[in-house]
Each structure stands twice: as structure tokens, then as C-alpha cells.
Amino acid sequence: MPTESRYLLENKDSPVRWRERLVDELGLVADPAESYRLACCDSFDWRLNHAGRQLNWLQYPGYSLLRLVRLEDDTTEAELELGTVDTRFAAGLPASELRDIIEPLLDIRAFLPLVTLKIRSHCLRLEDDEGKTRTRLYVESISRLTEEGGAGVMIKRLRLQPLRGYEKSALAIGRKLEKKYHLQADAGSLCEQALAAAGRQPGDYSSKLNIQLQADMRADAAVRRVMLELYHTMQVNEQGTIEDLDSEFLHDFRVAVRRTRSALTELKGVFPPATHERFKREFAWLGSVTTTLRDLDVYLLKFNRYKAMLPQDLRDGLEPLRDLLRDKQHIEQTQHLAVQLQGARYRRLKQQWLRYLESPLAKRPVASDAARPIGEVARRRTWRMYKRVMREGRAITDESPAVELHELRKSCKKLRYLMEFFQCLYRPKAIRALIQELKQLQENLGDYQDLDVQIASIEHFAEEMKERGMYDDVTAQAMRALLAGLHTQMDDVRAHFHERFERFSLKETRSLFRELFRPEPASATR
């Protein structure tokens, strides 16, 4: 597909004046003006941008299409006419080259219009002596749409569109535009410009923590910085969670809440006791509000895998479970979570938390660790948690009940958060290697715990389906087969635990943990 050229019109002349001038001076033919919209789409965490791509959703009168653009050379990689399709998910698009490219990139995340532009376009055509159009030149005025309506004209531009097989004609027009009107082809991205105007920047959101701290900072100041970052993550994911744009808004929101809770518990020596108690209680409440919905999201995300576990003839028998899950998910989303996140308790929590985080630091803090350097506090707390993980891990035998593995999982999570909050204080390569090791162990423990919860929930759902009359013979057989499959998986995961834990306990890993986190003898006793 030939590439378009664009020229910014910086003088004061209106698009209509430009149209008249180009018709007169370049002998172009004018068509009636039309308006269309261009929405620059990506996932909230910029997955397409990270893969060097941009997805434009063009809405013309009568039809709309998705156009995937390669950022590197600004060329169209694939296009897809949308017709009546209305979806935010790549998986919901009709089979096409465009879907094949974006589906693995976006995975479970929705593509969302991050900024929408309204474009008034005057089409001018260069015709040959047969009356055939050889190239199109559009005079366009572009404004950004905001929630309040339009935001005034952002830019005016010419867009030169070569037609396949007639590229030379477009080149000739381009040369005339440069020579006669002193215009320069503009390589800047319209979407990037519009995003900047809307206060967004590619890559401005990531669920990964990256907090810059210095080891000699006061611990209370450092922890507040971590908490503010987590508060910000909650804030930016809040609307997407309320609107249920995709399951990852809630996931990231929950992770930020859990990290906050973990920091409140594990670094409690940094907070005044009364403050600590109050916020610990409130964040525990916020976490509990989101749990049911996240569980339902997980079952729905895993549903196709559940189906794949069954023999072919039983797979359709599982569909009533999907219906039940969707039903419950919708009710939980609209009637509970969205209500709570728009309610007074949550609003108060946010206000008070932010007020606390932004308040000046106490000169003589009551909290024992508040005025100590964060380097020392972080090392001590992380070392303590590491020792707990090792103790709990070593105590687990083949006969240990599930609850002990669950406890170990929670300790691992706390350790991971402590390592991630303060990762900038350690040697990057070493801390990354340790996080990686811990992650492997966490995966095993996480899978085990998830399967344990899933089995209990699915047994519960089966009862509920019986009550609702959604449980015929095929469904009963499918549910039994699913439970059997999950039990087998669980045994499998459990069988691998010791191997994983042994790996985590290797001498090299232990000495690296010691090197990074074991406190100096003086502070170790605290």
C-alpha cells in the first residue's frame, strides 16, 4: 500500500481558502467535504505501542475500519472493515490478517480509544484525460474530541494519498506543494500529538513498579513515595474497573491494593500506630470488595482451558457453567463493585489516604523506624521475611495440609513486594535474578492455591446450577470430568513443589539473598 504524505498548514488561511487555491492553481477537482473520526487505540498498558504498532479506528459516514500502522516507517500493515462488528477485544474481530497480528499482542486486554479526533476533510482529485483519478489530496482540519465536546481546531493539514499504480502523480503533486507553497512533509505522528494534548504519552502506564529511591532517605519519606505510586495505580485503573473495560483494570487495581496492604503490615514500624491501624482496616475492606469479581474473572479467562481439559463430546456440556459465571460476574460488577467504588467509604478512604501521604513528615516521629534510612529498614524487613519463607518452606512435607502451603504463598508474596518496592537500592542484576527465582516458586504455590480454590468453587457452582435447573446429565458429566481434571492437575503441581523449593534454596541463591539483605549486626536485633 503506497504511503501517504502529510503537510502541516501553519498559516491562517482557512481550509476552504486552501481548497480554492489548490483547485485554481494545481487544476484539481473538488468533491463535497465530509467529516470522519479517528480514534487512536491501544491497550491501557500500550501493548501495541511496545510492539511498534498503532491501531487507528477510522469512522467514516457509512462505514468504519481498523487500520494497523507500523510506527517504524508509518506504513499500513493491515486493514479491516468493521461492518456491524462492535467489540473492544481482538478475539471478537472477524478472522483477518489484522486480527492475527494484534490478538497475540493484546492477549486479554481490550483495545480502547485513547484519544478521538474529529476530522473535517475536503477531497481534491487529480484527474487524467480519461477522467480517472490519479491521486487524492485532502485538506483537513482536525480537532480533538473531549468529554465536554470539541476542543477547538488542533491542526490543519494536507494529506496526499497516492493511488496504487499512480505513485508518480502523487510525487509530482508533492513536489509542487513543496516548491510553490514551501510546505514540508511532516513526519510527526498525529496520534502522538493528540495524545500529548490529552495528557497521555505512549508507555506512561505500566503495572510494573519502578520507584526511584536513595538508600539514605528517611524510611517514612521513601515508603510514602512507594504508597503514592500505588495510590496512583489505583486511581488510573479505577474508571476502567468501574466500567469493566477489561479484566486487567481490576487486576492491576487489586494488585495495588494488595501491595499497599502488604506495605502497611510489613513496614508498620514506619507509620504512627493509629494511622497504621485505620488504613490497614480500610484497605482490607477495599481488598475484600474486589475478591469475588476477580475470582469470577479468572474462571471466565480460564474457561476455554477448562473446556480443553474435557473429551470432545463433553465440552458443550460445560456451557451452562459459563452462563452462570457470566451472570454472576455481571451482577457482581454492576451491583456490588461499581457501587462500592463510587460510594462514600471508598471516596473517604482515598481522600484521607492522600492527605496523609502528602502531609509533611514529622520532625520527631513516634514510629520507631520512621526516621531511619530506608536502606537499612528495607534490608532488615526483607531479610526477616526471607527467613520466614525459608522456615515455612523447609517445614513442608508431603503430608502437610494445603493451608501450610497457602501460608508459605502469602509469605512469598510479601517477600516479593518488599523486594520490588525497594529494588532500586540493590544491584540490578542480582535483584532481578532473585526476583526471578522467587517468581518460579510463587508460580507453583499460586497454581496449587488457585486449583484448591477453584475446586471448592466449582463444587459450589454445581450446587447452584442444580438449584437453577441448569444441570442436565451432560453438564453433570462435564462438571465431574472437570473436577477430576483439576484434582489431577493439583496433585501434579504439588508433586513439583519440593523440586521448586530446592531450587530456591540452592546455595548460590541463599548467599545472594544474604549478600543483598542480611543487615549489619547492629540493626539485626531490631
Place this chain on the structure above:
Amino acid sequence: MITIASYNIKGGVGKTATAVNLSYLTACSGANALLWDLDPQGAASFYFRIKPHVKGGLRDLFRRKNRLQRAIKATDFRRLDLVPADFSYRNMDLKLEESRKPGAQLRKLVKPLRRQYRYLFLDCPPSISLTSENIFAAADVLLVPVIPTTLSLRTLEQLQEFCKKKKYRHLRIVPFLSMVDHRKKLHCDIVDQPPKSLKKMLTTSIPYASDVEQMGLKRAPLETYAHSSKAAQAYRDLWEELQGRLGS
């Protein structure tokens, strides 16, 4: 990519009008379509106002890689491209004979277009020759406009026999009645009682209409200037029926 050849041994039966109008309707329905004007007379190119010329002619087309890609021209309509006719196409039989596998050259040539277009329409010259054999090998569907007259039906039978003898198993021959003039008794008789050769024909027929002849003056697909005419409706029905046939 589905390749549909608008073909008849006989000339003047509405092959070009069929190829032009159906390819236009295909593009309107949202699919990328390419029309290759294989007739050296260049009528399809004329209808789309594209000069009937391919750089390097037939010689380069068969010799140089990507030459066909570079010969593609955008029409004035979205998603519809055209490979123009060239006067050198009149020597296509000779050119094909020179090659090693003379019967499969066209198929080889269009193979790289598979990912770009959902439909390839071939507007074929009237004759039965080596070029036609290439078309039969490259096409999935042979769409045959038949005027309800004795001579036209005879050529259809000849075609059916030829394809049977040569065993083009992948090829679906789909005839339909074209230029039907209800004022003529013979036309009406054939429409009412179609002969055996028309057993698999599409039920939609295209009427004889001056609107279709106007395509030469307007130099555009019928749909663009006579959307409400009976003939335009007939082409829409024909496309819908053919799509149904392709889907089945």
C-alpha cells in the same frame, strides 16, 4: 482468494459487464477485489477509465518477477484494483506455448496475490484456446453468461464437454442467462424451459437493458449511476446467489 472467471467461447454475451459489475459489488461488500482485464480489446479497463497498457507487455509479465504486482492500478473505487488490458495479450497463446508448463502459467502468476485479495475476477477474451485452458486451471469458478439463443447454448455445451474431457475437477461451471429480452419468444421459451446444459445455472438472469449499454458512456459500474434500475438489481441478486453457491 477465490478466482472467478467471466468466460464464454462466444463474444458479445455480457462477460465484461458481468466482471465489472460483480467486482464492484464485491468491493462494496467489504472484500478486497482485483479484476484482471485479459481481453486485448480492453473494455473493462475502458469502463474504469484506466489506460489499456501494461509496461513491458506480455513479455515482461511472464518473465519478470513481481511484474503483475506492479501492473496493478487502483480504480476510483475503494478496495477495487485492476490489472489493465494490453494489446500484447493478443499473442498470449504464442507466449504460453513457449513456456515449460504451458497450461499452468496463469495460475502460477496469480498465486502471489492470494494474501492481498479475497476475490480475483478474470475478464476473459472470447475463444477456446491455450489462454482459455490457463484460465480453467487458474479459476475456481467459471461464470458463463449465456444469451438464450441456440448458438449461445451450443457454445455452452461445447465448453462443458471440453472441461469434462480435460478433467478440470476443481472448476465449477456456473452458467446464467444474460441479456434476456422478454419481447423475444425464443428467449422466453428458454427461460421457461431451460435445456439440460443449463441445469446448474443460477436462477437470476440479467435483462437486456439500455442501462447496461450506458456503461460505455458513463464509464463506470452500473450501480454507480443506475442503482434503482432493474439491471442493477439483477446484478446484485446475481452476486448474492453466486456467493450462496460459493458458500455451499
